[in-house]
Amino acid sequence: MTAGLYSHSPGPSTRGRWDAPVAGGPLHSTLTVPGSKSLTNRELILAALADGPSRLIAPLHSDDSQRMIEALRTLGVGIAAEPGRGTFGDDLVITPVWPLRGDALVDCGQAGTVMRFVAPLAGFAQGEVTLTAHESALHRPMGAMIKGLRDAGVDIDDGGRWMLPFSVRGHGHVRGGEVVIDASASSQFVSGLLLAAARFDVGLRLIHSGERLPSIPHIDMTVEALGHRGVHVERPRQGEWVVPAGALRGKEVAIEPDLSNAAPFLAAAMIAGGSVTITGWPAHSTQPGHLLSDILAVMGARVSRRGGALTVAAGPRISGVDLDLSAVGELTPTLVALAAFADAPSEFHGIGHIRGHETDRIAALVGELRRLGGEAHELDDGIRIVPTPLHGGTWHAHHDHRLATTGALVGLAVPGVVIDDIGTTAKTMPQFPQLWQQMLDGVDATRSLVP
Numbered sequence: 001m002t003a004g005l006y007s008h009s010p011g012p013s014t015r016g017r018w019d020a021p022v023a024g025g026p027l028h029s030t031l032t033v034p035g036s037k038s039l040t041n042r043e044l045i046l047a048a049l050a051d052g053p054s055r056l057i058a059p060l061h062s063d064d065s066q067r068m069i070e071a072l073r074t075l076g077v078g079i080a081a082e083p084g085r086g087t088f089g090d091d092l093v094i095t096p097v098w099p100l101r102g103d104a105l106v107d108c109g110q111a112g113t114v115m116r117f118v119a120p121l122a123g124f125a126q127g128e129v130t131l132t133a134h135e136s137a138l139h140r141p142m143g144a145m146i147k148g149l150r151d152a153g154v155d156i157d158d159g160g161r162w163m164l165p166f167s168v169r170g171h172g173h174v175r176g177g178e179v180v181i182d183a184s185a186s187s188q189f190v191s192g193l194l195l196a197a198a199r200f201d202v203g204l205r206l207i208h209s210g211e212r213l214p215s216i217p218h219i220d221m222t223v224e225a226l227g228h229r230g231v232h233v234e235r236p237r238q239g240e241w242v243v244p245a246g247a248l249r250g251k252e253v254a255i256e257p258d259l260s261n262a263a264p265f266l267a268a269a270m271i272a273g274g275s276v277t278i279t280g281w282p283a284h285s286t287q288p289g290h291l292l293s294d295i296l297a298v299m300g301a302r303v304s305r306r307g308g309a310l311t312v313a314a315g316p317r318i319s320g321v322d323l324d325l326s327a328v329g330e331l332t333p334t335l336v337a338l339a340a341f342a343d344a345p346s347e348f349h350g351i352g353h354i355r356g357h358e359t360d361r362i363a364a365l366v367g368e369l370r371r372l373g374g375e376a377h378e379l380d381d382g383i384r385i386v387p388t389p390l391h392g393g394t395w396h397a398h399h400d401h402r403l404a405t406t407g408a409l410v411g412l413a414v415p416g417v418v419i420d421d422i423g424t425t426a427k428t429m430p431q432f433p434q435l436w437q438q439m440l441d442g443v444d445a446t447r448s449l450v451p
Contacts, residue, residue: 018422018433020395020411021440026274026314029442031435033262033278034088035060035255036287037428038218041068041113042225043253045195047094048077048121050229052250054094058086059255063427064111071108071118075125076101088431096250099172102127108164110137110358110399110427115164116188119145120196123154125170132165136399139163141185141356148181148193149174152200176200176245184210185356190241191222197243198231208239214326214353221286228253256282259289261429263334264405265439266292266312270301271341271412275313276439281305288328295323295331299338318342320387326350330357332383333402336365337409339385340374349382358427359398365406368395372414392416401427408436 040060045068047054059065069079069092076097084091102125108115115133119142122129133140143162150156153175158166176197183189190208197204213219223233223241230249234242262278269276282290293303293310300315320342325332329351339346354361362383366376372393375386395407395417404424411417425432 016421016423018419020408020417020419021437022415023268023272023412023440025272027269027272027276027439027442028274029439030277030279030309031265031439032087032280033257033265033435034062034429034431035086036258037062037064037261038113038221038258038287039225039255040065041111041117042191042195042222043255044068044072044079044092044094045117045121046225046229046248047250048072048075048096049196049199050096050248050250052096054250055252056092056094057084057252057254058088059092060258060428061089062430063109064113067107067109067111067114068118071106071114074101074104074106075121075129098124100125100170102129102170104129106131108133108137110134112137112140112186112188112357115140115142116145116186116192117195119168120149120154120174120192122168123149123152123170123174124172124196124199125168126172128167128169130165130167137358138165139356142166144181144183144185144189145192148179148189148206151179152176152193152204174200176202176204178205178207180207180209182210183208184212184214185353187213187215187218190219194219194222194226194233194241194243198226198246198248200245203245204241204243206241206243212326213239214329214350215288216327217286217288217290224286256280256285256287258428259285259287259292260330261289263289263292263331264409265435266296266310267334267338267409268412268439269312270296270299270314270318270338271409273314275311277309277311279309281308281310283308288330291328292331295328295335298323299335299342320344320346322347322349324350325382329354330402333361333365333406334409336369336376336383336385337406340369340387340390340410341413342385342387345384345386347379347382347384349379351383352381358400359403361400361403364396364398364400364403368403368407371395372410372417390414392418394418394420397421397424399424401425401429405432
């Protein structure tokens with residue numbers, strides 16, 4: 001790890017088994033959460049391709065963002081940490097190089113954004129770049145990216161496997177042109193190609209051929225980030241994007257708080273009672289977590305905004321719901337935890353793609369709830385939760401940060417829940433255990449927990 005990147009952080013994340021604390025009463029807490037992983041890693045890519053230096057203000061410092069930093073440095077990009085005004089770490093100053101450096105090995109760890117966003121950059125290198133990942137992430141879909149890059153003129157040797165590891169023989173440039181892919185398995189295939197497209201020789205016309213496209217807000221985030229750097233993305237029709245060849249501006253970018261990482265804290269108020277406030281909530285955001293206020297209100301919360309902060313307060317009950325989460329699949333684990341304590345069964349649809357995340361999230365959520373006595377069922381494209389009394393036991397994180405935080409939510413109301421590895425939260429929020437305890441330290445002990 002590079003010295004200084006975590007110099008202002010509250011310390012390393014807890015590792016190994018973790019007794020999920022039970023809420024002793026209603027919560028009354030105000031918290032600030034670290035920066036958005038999705039925005040940080042997009043802006044790192046764009047800064048690496050820009051026509052001059054960039055500065056990221058209050059970026060996320062986590063396992064995933066560190067993987068991206070290391071990948072870009074391996075390709076020759078200059079990235080320096082400088083003191084800033086962020087609560088959770090230094091700012092980052094990025095100095096691009098062109099062409100990128102080849103004869104490199106990029107270890108993506110478990111980061112989907114690294115494997116899908118760095119792969120197009122490998123074509124800009126002079127020489128061979130090999131991409132690999134942690135053994136628990138080698139299963140993650142990469143076929144659409146490999147096909148798209150080949151169609152854009154990138155020389156890739158994947159051994160016929162259509163997955164990691166694979167090697168890119170970089171020639172210092174990428175032709176581009178028209179590319180047709182099926183991005184049904186991940187919107188990151190679209191974002192990865194769009195982020196690099198302005199540096200392609202002839203730009204890119206990208207067409208999605210599948211029947212469905214998950215997590216469209218993340219694609220909107222990519223398009224907006226490109227626009228801020230002077231690249232206008234045309235959308236002639238649904239599922240098609242046109243990016244002209246041209247320069248990306250170096251600039252100063254402030255990173256928003258990670259709204260999806262705020263989700264467990266806001267949901268905690270609905271389980272334990274009381275209220276939780278997250279500061280710095282943006283008035284406008286392309287993050288999927290921006291939809292939390294509407295979703296939690298539908299599930300029974302009282303949601304309010306004041307002075308740039310979002311507050312979620314418990315209502316009289318948690319409502320069972322039937323929701324299409326195709327645009328916000330990453331919120332599913334948090335919403336499943338809420339559904340386990342609802343007043344009626346819940347079904348979540350449009351999330352078949354989350355089977356290809358860090359783990360098969362649908363199977364893992366069903367299995368862990370059943371392990372604690374709950375009733376949950378896998379659907380073809382979703383999950384059904386039937387609220388039943390739960391008991392303590394080991395909750396397995398499955399190398400997945402969002403599974404770990406789901407276990408923490410369940411543990412607020414169920415004594416004896418033990419997360420087998422809370423350290424998985426370091427993927428996007430190394431401070432999670434400390435922030436969770438900070439939230440609980442605001443408990444009003446004079447009132448009893450309302451189930």
